[in-house]
Amino acid sequence: MSTNANKVIITCALTGGAHTPSMSPALPVTAAEMVDQGAAAAAAGAAILHLHARIPETGAPTGDPDIYNGFLPALKQRTGAVLNLTTGGSATMPVAERLLAAMRFRPEMCSLNMGSINFAFFDAGRHVEEWKYGWERDYVINSDDYIFKNTFRDIRYILESLADHGTRFEHECYDVGHLYNLAHFIDRGLVKPPFFVQMIFGILGGIGADLENMVLMKGVADRLFGPENFQWSVLAAGRHQMPFVTQAALLGGHVRVGLEDSLFIKRGVLADSNAQQVEKIVRIVRELGREPASAEEARAILALKGADRTEI
Numbered sequence: 001m002s003t004n005a006n007k008v009i010i011t012c013a014l015t016g017g018a019h020t021p022s023m024s025p026a027l028p029v030t031a032a033e034m035v036d037q038g039a040a041a042a043a044a045g046a047a048i049l050h051l052h053a054r055i056p057e058t059g060a061p062t063g064d065p066d067i068y069n070g071f072l073p074a075l076k077q078r079t080g081a082v083l084n085l086t087t088g089g090s091a092t093m094p095v096a097e098r099l100l101a102a103m104r105f106r107p108e109m110c111s112l113n114m115g116s117i118n119f120a121f122f123d124a125g126r127h128v129e130e131w132k133y134g135w136e137r138d139y140v141i142n143s144d145d146y147i148f149k150n151t152f153r154d155i156r157y158i159l160e161s162l163a164d165h166g167t168r169f170e171h172e173c174y175d176v177g178h179l180y181n182l183a184h185f186i187d188r189g190l191v192k193p194p195f196f197v198q199m200i201f202g203i204l205g206g207i208g209a210d211l212e213n214m215v216l217m218k219g220v221a222d223r224l225f226g227p228e229n230f231q232w233s234v235l236a237a238g239r240h241q242m243p244f245v246t247q248a249a250l251l252g253g254h255v256r257v258g259l260e261d262s263l264f265i266k267r268g269v270l271a272d273s274n275a276q277q278v279e280k281i282v283r284i285v286r287e288l289g290r291e292p293a294s295a296e297e298a299r300a301i302l303a304l305k306g307a308d309r310t311e312i
Contacts (some may be wrong), residue, residue, distance in 0.1 A: 007293040009254040012046035016260025017090030020136040021059035024263040029059040031070035040275035042079035045282040047298035061090040063097035065104040084109040091119040091146040106165040108304040114178035118205030119148035166305040174206030183224045193229035202237035209240035
């Protein structure tokens with residue numbers, strides 16, 4: 001495993017499953033938008049593209065692999081980036097649907113949520129004056145009643161389903177307990193180093209975006225896993241995004257940005273694109289004396305199997 005501490009792996013999460021088209025005109029929905037924005041984000045410095053799919057006609061989240069197929073091959077051809085497929089989908093999506101695309105395309109990397117949480121984003125709807133599609137309002141407002149279900153059975157099912165495909169995981173940890181859940185699967189032999197831990201802050205229902213919490217999470221991870229066995233990255237929701245990932249880069253971590261996590265480029269100003277957020281964090285990490293990792297460097301650091309061994 002590479003130990004080049006100067007390199008920062010930048011992940012860009014293009015669209016997610018929580019924000020809706022009415023919240024930002026920049027949120028990519030169609031295959032063409034996904035390809036154009038993904039290519040621009042990779043050109044700006046993102047080594048990994050974290051990918052969800054949406055129904056083109058409505059922008060609603062979907063696990064349909066045929067819709068993924070509308071943009072995955074073009075992204076592979078145009079970017080060379082690591083294509084990281086969600087197994088989270090959305091908080092309302094059954095786990096079997098969340099896994100469909102990963103099973104078909106056998107990517108280098110998938111996200112894997114390491115525990116169940118309340119997952120609320122209803123507050124994001126209070127600024128929307130007019131909803132473009134009929135599904136959006138109820139989907140957002142009703143999130144005060146969502147449980148993002150990721151039981152031990154669910155996690156084991158995803159790990160075992162992809163075990164023979166060489167796919168590695170972005171282990172998404174929304175709270176300290178999720179690190180202990182990951183340790184459980186390491187102890188069972190279902191997760192082997194080197195592994196990639198994505199620490200998530202500021203989601204309503206998860207751990208808060210306080211610097212003390214980042215230090216706590218990193219300390220617990222070091223104690224549970226041994227710092228030589230994993231790479232760590234940070235994302236933060238909404239207004240916390242840039243300040244928090246900057247702190248992570250200062251502390252030696254990797255970072256994630258993108259319109260899945262925040263629709264803004266600075267307070268009160270919507271981002272024009274995913275690439276705009278990538279460009280900003282690239283400037284920041286360089287000011288800190290670090291350099292963005294290329295896609296090939298990220299593959300080496302994370303021990304990925306390579307794009308030629310996928311079905312994309």
